[in-house]
Amino acid sequence: MQRKRMVRLLRLAFALLTSAALLLAAAELAVRFEPVTAPTPPMTGAYVQLAADERLFTLFAALNAAGYDEENNEQGFSAVRQQVRDELAGKSLPSLRRLRPYLAMCRFIHVSQCATWVLQRGSAPDFARAVDDWAIQAPALLFFGFDRALAAFYQEAEIAALWQAQQPAYAAEIERYRPLVEPAVAEVFAYLRLTEPPTAGVIVLPNLLDAYWRGYGPQVGTLSYVVMGPAIEPNVGLIQHEAMHPILNPLVDVHLDAVKRSQADRLFAALEPQVGAGYQNWPAILHESVIRAVEVRLADPAERERLLRQEEAQGFLLVRPLAAQLAEYEAGGEPMATYLPKLLAVLNEVTTN
Numbered sequence: 478m479q480r481k482r483m484v485r486l487l488r489l490a491f492a493l494l495t496s497a498a499l500l501l502a503a504a505e506l507a508v509r510f511e512p513v514t515a516p517t518p519p520m521t522g523a524y525v526q527l528a529a530d531e532r533l534f535t536l537f538a539a540l541n542a543a544g545y546d547e548e549n550n551e552q553g554f555s556a557v558r559q560q561v562r563d564e565l566a567g568k569s570l571p572s573l574r575r576l577r578p579y580l581a582m583c584r585f586i587h588v589s590q591c592a593t594w595v596l597q598r599g600s601a602p603d604f605a606r607a608v609d610d611w612a613i614q615a616p617a618l619l620f621f622g623f624d625r626a627l628a629a630f631y632q633e634a635e636i637a638a639l640w641q642a643q644q645p646a647y648a649a650e651i652e653r654y655r656p657l658v659e660p661a662v663a664e665v666f667a668y669l670r671l672t673e674p675p676t677a678g679v680i681v682l683p684n685l686l687d688a689y690w691r692g693y694g695p696q697v698g699t700l701s702y703v704v705m706g707p708a709i710e711p712n713v714g715l716i717q718h719e720a721m722h723p724i725l726n727p728l729v730d731v732h733l734d735a736v737k738r739s740q741a742d743r744l745f746a747a748l749e750p751q752v753g754a755g756y757q758n759w760p761a762i763l764h765e766s767v768i769r770a771v772e773v774r775l776a777d778p779a780e781r782e783r784l785l786r787q788e789e790a791q792g793f794l795l796v797r798p799l800a801a802q803l804a805e806y807e808a809g810g811e812p813m814a815t816y817l818p819k820l821l822a823v824l825n826e827v828t829t830n
């Protein structure tokens with residue numbers, strides 16, 4: 478009797494677990510392969526463009542309303558960020574309750590991933606799916622319903638009016654960067670000796686609701702984006718940095734075996750506690766280190782030592798050996814696409830203590 482009961486209970490538990498797993502798998506597929514219903518306007522004109530993006534503004538307005546307070550500038554938030562926060566604080570926003578779990582998820586998986594997500598969506602107020610690739614390094618099911626929650630917030634917070642009111646500030650930021658973006662990206666492409674552009678275009682989006690000097694460089698569909706936070710002086714280095722991510726990340730990923738497994742494990746164990754929360758896996762540390770090493774080499778030679786020390790203070794101890802090896806790369810004529818394994822191989826000689 479006892480035993481029969483036990484078997485029945487186990488069967489029930491198994492059936493429940495199986496259906497839960499099936500439901501999760503179905504949700505994952507439904508979100509990941511959600512049909513594209515919003516149009517994507519074709520990229521025309523210059524290869525590098527600047528734009529103001531209302532989707533990004535909506536996402537970051539919501540993040541700010543829900544307690545995204547991180548800031549790198551000792552003088553505090555940008556004027557735009559402060560104004561929008563003040564406006565939102567004066568509104569009653571019941572929709573925030575529905576949005577909060579998603580925003581907490583964004584901060585947990587990294588805000589950059591949610592910036593990528595919103596750039597896959599169509600325009601406000603619907604935020605319907607516009608790009609069929611899933612470019613986010615997190616389970617898709619976490620995003621189930623996010624579009625509708627954000628759309629409700631957009632209406633309730635009257636984002637259209639807030640966005641309209643900030644147009645002059647975005648236009649001024651775009652004008653400030655207009656002469657700088659094209660040469661900045663061209664310099665990077667020339668340094669990497671690219672034979673053809675890696676994507677259909679680069680779109681640089683000022684993100685005045687973010688922390689100062691913060692940037693993201695997602696590739697969404699056929700386009701590369703540079704999402705850049707406010708900056709006191711125009712932040713050309715950030716544009717170059719973010720423009721390199723869609724080029725160098727995949728290259729590094731196919732050459733991970735250039736660093737021996739045991740050495741990679743040792744280096745990762747030494748670096749992981751020192752670098753920021755956005756770099757908690759070995760490929761992410763490598764992407765970042767290679768890109769920062771190129772940035773050091775693009776800088777004025779008189780500045781390089783200071784930049785290297787800054788990298789080391791932030792825990793990026795691989796930037797110095799990589800930057801040293803880049804001197805050899807520069808002296809040769811090989812494109813980065815084929816030189817990269819040789820560059821990474823210097824890390825086999827690095828010791829940590």
Ligand SMILES: [Zn+2]
Pocket residue numbers: 718722765768
């Ligand atoms: Zn980066």
